[in-house]
Amino acid sequence: MPLAKSAAALPLDMPRSGAPFLSLAPMDGVTDAITRALLTDYAGGDSGISLCTSEFVRVTREPVPEKVLLRHCPELRQGGRTSAGVPVTVQLLGGDPAPMAESARRAAALGAPGIDLNFGCPAKTVNRHDGGATLLKFPGRLRAIVQAVRDLVPAERPVSVKLRTGWASSERMEEIALAAEAGGASWLTIHGRTRMDMYGPPADFGPIGRARAVVAIPVVANGDLSTPRQVDRCRAISGCEAYMIGRPAMARPWLFRQLRGHPPDGRAAYIALLLDFADRLIAAGTTDHRTLGRLKNWLSLSCRIEPAFRSLFDAVKREQHLPALLKVLVAAARDKGGNDPVSGRFEPVHGP
Numbered sequence: 094m095p096l097a098k099s100a101a102a103l104p105l106d107m108p109r110s111g112a113p114f115l116s117l118a119p120m121d122g123v124t125d126a127i128t129r130a131l132l133t134d135y136a137g138g139d140s141g142i143s144l145c146t147s148e149f150v151r152v153t154r155e156p157v158p159e160k161v162l163l164r165h166c167p168e169l170r171q172g173g174r175t176s177a178g179v180p181v182t183v184q185l186l187g188g189d190p191a192p193m194a195e196s197a198r199r200a201a202a203l204g205a206p207g208i209d210l211n212f213g214c215p216a217k218t219v220n221r222h223d224g225g226a227t228l229l230k231f232p233g234r235l236r237a238i239v240q241a242v243r244d245l246v247p248a249e250r251p252v253s254v255k256l257r258t259g260w261a262s263s264e265r266m267e268e269i270a271l272a273a274e275a276g277g278a279s280w281l282t283i284h285g286r287t288r289m290d291m292y293g294p295p296a297d298f299g300p301i302g303r304a305r306a307v308v309a310i311p312v313v314a315n316g317d318l319s320t321p322r323q324v325d326r327c328r329a330i331s332g333c334e335a336y337m338i339g340r341p342a343m344a345r346p347w348l349f350r351q352l353r354g355h356p357p358d359g360r361a362a363y364i365a366l367l368l369d370f371a372d373r374l375i376a377a378g379t380t381d382h383r384t385l386g387r388l389k390n391w392l393s394l395s396c397r398i399e400p401a402f403r404s405l406f407d408a409v410k411r412e413q414h415l416p417a418l419l420k421v422l423v424a425a426a427r428d429k430g431g432n433d434p435v436s437g438r439f440e441p442v443h444g445p
């Protein structure tokens with residue numbers, strides 16, 4: 094397939110344009126192109142997801158080769174969109190402005206509808222090598238990276254920035270947000286935890302609201318938005334009208350639709366999604382062993398959000414063979430007694 098050199102650019106203030114903006118969070122090792130297609134195909138392609146972002150692409154001293162960008166974001170071969178037509182921005186992570194900017198330019202030339210910059214990753218190896226949340230300690234450097242990227246990416250393509258609320262505290266939230274804006278960020282997505290919080294305490298939407306109050310660009314709130322009630326709470330505290338959803342999307346793939354006024358689905362839809370996931374992994378040539386691992390990981394992450402799926406995870410977590418796990422899922426799908434709607438009745442359970 095020829096490379097799409099001229100994918101339609103996204104509106105520069107996309108989180109502010111039109112209907113509620115609900116993006117799918119990038120999750121390394123989870124939201125690869127197969128998962129992005131799976132979740133955006135939900136409900137016949139009417140998933141409610143406004144935007145996806147690739148898993149982070151690590152940029153070190155050299156700009157990233159095109160083949161690496163295409164591996165992380167194969168949607169670049171189809172105009173930078175999932176099969177359901179949802180745009181996918183390419184996320185870059187690194188601390189050196191020049192290779193970050195050149196990598197972004199290459200991604201845009203390949204057809205990325207936008208670039209996202211990761212200043213939130215809390216992984217020790219990443220932080221030790223001057224990437225992710227480390228830059229929250231140096232707002233001046235963060236600004237320089239955003240600016241260098243902005244300068245090399247065509248003006249009509251957004252450059253968004255993903256942040257945590259700070260390194261050890263949210264004291265410098267406003268300064269960080271203003272630095273990203275001054276560098277030319279089109280919008281900010283803020284995960285309501287500091288780097289030191291990792292995924293531990295509940296997300297704090299207060300600092301997100303403080304950032305929103307000082308910048309003119311849109312701010313997208315993120316963290317533990319697992320029920321409509323939790324989104325309402327986030328809106329009341331932060332004032333944000335745009336949201337990013339990660340782990341809750343795995344437990345409640347209907348959440349994006351639910352936030353747009355559709356009734357929630359339930360256990361049967363969840364199991365059907367998992368079986369569809371298995372089919373897609375196998376069709377893409379994934380080994381049985383890896384497919385087994387991906388399904389268990391999905392179940393494990395989602396039963397922390399939705400306790401009703403705990404028994405399903407418990408039933409499969411020791412399975413060593415894919416056919417046995419699939420058998421359990423098929424049986425669970427047939428079990429009408431267990432076909433209860435589950436969405437929205439539980440408050441989030443924190444920490445991975």
Ligand SMILES: Cc1cc2nc3c(=O)[nH]c(=O)nc-3n(C[C@H](O)[C@H](O)[C@H](O)COP(=O)(O)O)c2cc1C
Nearest residue numbers: 118119120121148149211255284316317338339340
């Ligand atoms: C397994 C995992 C991988 C993640 N990988 C990324 C990543 O590649 N880029 C990024 O910006 N954030 C990453 N995150 C953070 C999420 O995008 C999001 O900010 C965080 O999970 C909080 O949102 P949630 O409560 O809706 O999941 C990751 C989170 C998890 C749990």
